[in-house]
Amino acid sequence: MDIRNNMPLMVMPAMLIVVEVLGILLALPMQSAGVAAFEDPTSVANPFIFLGLLLAFTLLMLGLIRIGGKKVILGLVALxxxxxxxxxxxxxxxxxxxxxxxxxxxxxxxxxxxTAVLFLYPEWYVIDTLGILIAGGVASIFGISLAVLPVILLLSLLAVYDALSVYRTKHMIALAEGIIDLKTPILFVIPKKRDFSFRKEGMNLQQEKEERGAFIMGMGDLIMPSILVVSAQVFVPAPTLWFISVPALGAMAGSVVGMAVLLKFVLSGRPQAGLPPLNGGAILGFLLGCALSGSWGWLLIA
Structure with missing residues (x-):
């Protein structure tokens, strides 16, 4: 294996693991501070509320991109x-x-x-470093706010939505292109060369894969499977290895396997829906962790 040329492909799974561990570390402090996105974490209505808000925000962003509402987009993202x-x-x-x-x-x-640093100096290492903190924080907030069953339902719905929006309607590609054009810091940029500058060069998804200076990964691709990891850690009583429960470790391992599958398709050079393999891998890994530890009590939580 050519480690130097494949370093970006090794960095992405590493970033996923860092976000998941950070989400777990933030979970207890956030619970203690009373931070929560939903009042009842066991409600199966929560995933549909989440998806509805996501659809509304996506439509708003697409509409603003179409009419050239750059300042409004930047203001909403900054807020x-x-x-x-x-x-x-x-x-x-x-x-x-x-x-x-x-x-x-x-x-x-x-x-x-x-926030000011992100917008005033949107270089790839600034975006990635602070993006990991954002992703870990968001994963922790929703992980402590949603019990395991609602999370599994949410990840399944999002995987289907992501596939449809990338391969069928293609509106997620249009959204990604608009965000990249504005250099909006709500994605991860993994450069292929050390001298790449996202701030100066930007990215063009229409280029051939060999011509692109970096890989682009949506922030949601790291956040969504991490929500299940945090939820498994918080809501599933189970044996632990180090400080992480076996079901949470299973979800982490499954998400990394899903990332490997995703990267195999990414190398084709075409935009790919990340959530089907990532969410699917996290769910299967979680279930395997439950089977290994005999931790099925979460099924009784309603």
Whole structure:
């Protein structure tokens, strides 16, 4: 194996694992801080609410791209990123400093600084580093807010939606091209060469794969399987290896296998739907982890 030329393909599974571990590490502090996306984590209505909001946001973004609403898009993305950073930094501040004025002021300042850096200097290593923090935080928020059954339903629905939006309607490709053109920092950029500059060169998905300077991966491709990992860690009583439960480890291993399958198709040079193999691998790995540890109590949670 040519390690040098295949380094980008090795980096992507590594980033997935880092996001999953970060999501687990943030889960307990976020629970302690009372951060939650849904009031009832066991409700099967939650995945449909999530999907509905995702569809509405996608349609809004596509409409703004079509009419040239660049400033509005950047404003919405900046607000979303700022709020995500705020919840992450607020959680950490509350754990370290307790409930104090500093615990409210510092997260706002940190979130503002991180958001500003992303938009003022959108280089690939800045986007990827802060993107991992965003992905881990979002995975943790939804992982502690959704029990395992709703998560499995959500990941299944999203896998079908992703496949349809990439291969049938192709609107996800149009959305990705619009985001890349604006250099909006809600994706991951894995360069093929050290001297690649996303800030200066950008990306063109219409180019042949040999001509592209980097691989592009949607942030959701790392977030969605990580939600199941966090949920398995939080909601499934099971034996642990190190500090991670066996079902959560199974979901992690399955998502990495799904990533390997995805990368095999990515090398064809055509845009690929990431969630079918990633979510499918995470679900199958989770079920295998449950079988190995005998942890099936989550099936009784309604």
């Amino acid at each position: 979303s990123i700022f709020l995500t950073f705020y919840y992450i930094f607020w959680t950490l501040s509350a754990v370290v400093l307790g409930v104090s004025s500093a615990a409210f002021i510092l997260p706002i300042a940190a979130a503002g600084a991180a």
